[in-house]
Amino acid sequence: KSGKKFIDLGADFRLDAREDYKKWYGSDYKYPELHDASIYGIPELFRNDIKGKSIVGNPGCYPTSVALGLAPALRQGMIQPQGIVIDSKSGVTGAGRKPTQNTHFPECNEAFSAYKVAAHRHTPEIEQTLTKMAGERATVTFVPHLLPVNRGILSTMYAKLKEGVTGEEIRRLYEDTYS
Incomplete structure (x- = not known):
């Protein structure tokens, strides 16, 4: 108001x-x-x-990295929105502000691990966002990992190309979108 x-x-x-x-x-x-x-x-x-x-x-960190990574291909209908596999990694600051056993430096240094597999609260946010971009229901398998670094995020997504779409077309789409 x-x-x-x-x-x-x-x-x-x-x-x-x-x-x-x-x-x-x-x-x-x-x-x-x-x-x-x-x-x-x-x-x-x-x-x-x-x-x-x-x-x-404001979107979550993992959902932002995934949405920006998949937006061009989903909006152009070049990939299947169902069955997308998301392998994301973040530094310990991405695990929240509250200290835990897993984020304590001696516990996480020189090691990394997956956490909240199939139970991470960013999963519905990711699926909701990808569904909006694809115009049809998107489903994901989301596996976040905690790395022994202070900050940063890297998400690698795997999706099936739709019939007739080539890797070269995908490469050009991403170059045109993000260059």
Whole structure:
């Protein structure tokens, strides 16, 4: 009502489906009455949608890396949106602010491991975003890993090309999009 825009850095406005939020975050929306005024906000992908909303839900780190990586091929219909495999790695700061046994330096130094396999709360955010870009239901297998570095993120995605699409066409698409 004030005419101001708010960017929420938490997860409160990331998921459209209230049921998904309850399932993955273990609670209800904190401000359900504000969800109609909110939008999921990756400006590189949803700039026009963001313009008309007063609350922008800032995306998670893994979902951002995945969405930006797959957007060109999904939007052009060049890959199958079902069965995408996502292998993501982040530094220990990506695991949150609260110290844990796994993020304690002596425990994570010179080692790395997968965590929350098939149970990471960014999974529905990733699927929701990829579904919007593909125009049809997207499904993923998301495997995050914790690396013994302070920060950084690397996501490698594997998807099947649609019939008739060549690797050369994909390469050109990404060069045109991101160069």
